[in-house]
Ligand SMILES: C[C@@](CO)(OP(=O)(O)O)[C@H](O)COP(=O)(O)OP(=O)(O)OC[C@H]1O[C@@H](n2ccc(N)nc2=O)[C@H](O)[C@@H]1O
């Protein structure tokens with residue numbers, strides 16, 4: 434038996450940090466949505482009692498460091514599954530980029546194995562299990578647009594934002610999510626208008642969304658990686674309606690409504706940035722191609 438799942442990348446339309454918690458995580462409020470850049474995961478039922486990860490991408494670990502591996506192990510143990518699984522990951526999302534590629538692979542594994550192993554778990558149950566693997570996994574299980582609270586695992590679904598094109602550009606040098614959170618100065622935060630962003634999304638107000646893009650981790654990553662600022666400036670110069678860094682970075686995204694403008698930004702970045710993508714904003718559950 435065999436099952437296929439798509440694992441789309443996410444971008445942060447807002448990211449606010451409220452305070453540091455006793456468990457060392459940060460209490461956050463952020464609005465995330467999905468874009469049409471996705472890994473493809475194939476799940477093959479094995480009779481042997483093992484989880485096997487196969488990927489041609491050298492940055493994707495094939496052991497317990499892989500979040501898809503951890504998701505599969507968690508389901509196996511929690512539901513005492515005697516079968517095994519081989520998971521083939523066709524990696525399209527850049528790794529360690531602020532696009533939640535690993536978390537989305539874990540979420541796709543929860544959805545895929547729920548079908549392969551016929552567990553009949555609800556999306557909410559899968560999202561709760563996801564929180565045990567990583568803060569962003571619950572959002573990725575829903576695979577839509579949402580306000581995420583807590584350490585990221587408390588999800589309130591939202592409608593899809595207005596349709597637009599998204600240009601993604603990833604600087605060469607990655608950043609560690611943990612070190613970005615650790616370097617944030619908490620009493621010096623200019624908070625995003627999260628409620629205003631929720632309303633703009635609900636009203637399908639494209640300019641309202643553009644005007645409220647804000648991520649409080651951006652200044653931290655900017656100070657570690659000057660390429661982030663260079664890419665932001667270049668995107669604005671070549672016609673993006675709004676630009677922001679996603680998550681802890683370093684990927685920057687720009688929003689535009691016309692495809693021709695997205696192509697112009699893409700072409701203007703190709704000279705000095707190796708990883709540039711033009712994709713559509715998805716924002717709601719998508720079927721496989
Ligand atoms: C910044 C965000 C925004 O979407 O995404 P990415 O940049 O990773 O895509 C997330 O908060 C990242 O989520 P995720 O990458 O799943 O985080 P985890 O594996 O749970 O945690 C990695 C480390 O980040 C820090 N962390 C994470 C979440 C949180 N609310 N507070 C934190 O302080 C902790 O130091 C933790 O050890």
Ligand SMILES: Nc1ncnc2c1ncn2[C@@H]1O[C@H](COP(=O)(O)OP(=O)(O)O)[C@@H](O)[C@H]1O
Nearest residue numbers: 498499500528529530531532533534535536538
């Ligand atoms: N399935 C996976 N795909 C990519 N990276 C993974 C995966 N599982 C674990 N990782 C590890 O997680 C780290 C963060 O990767 P990723 O999820 O792509 O980035 P981010 O958290 O910035 O969105 C990487 O250093 C990588 O080694």
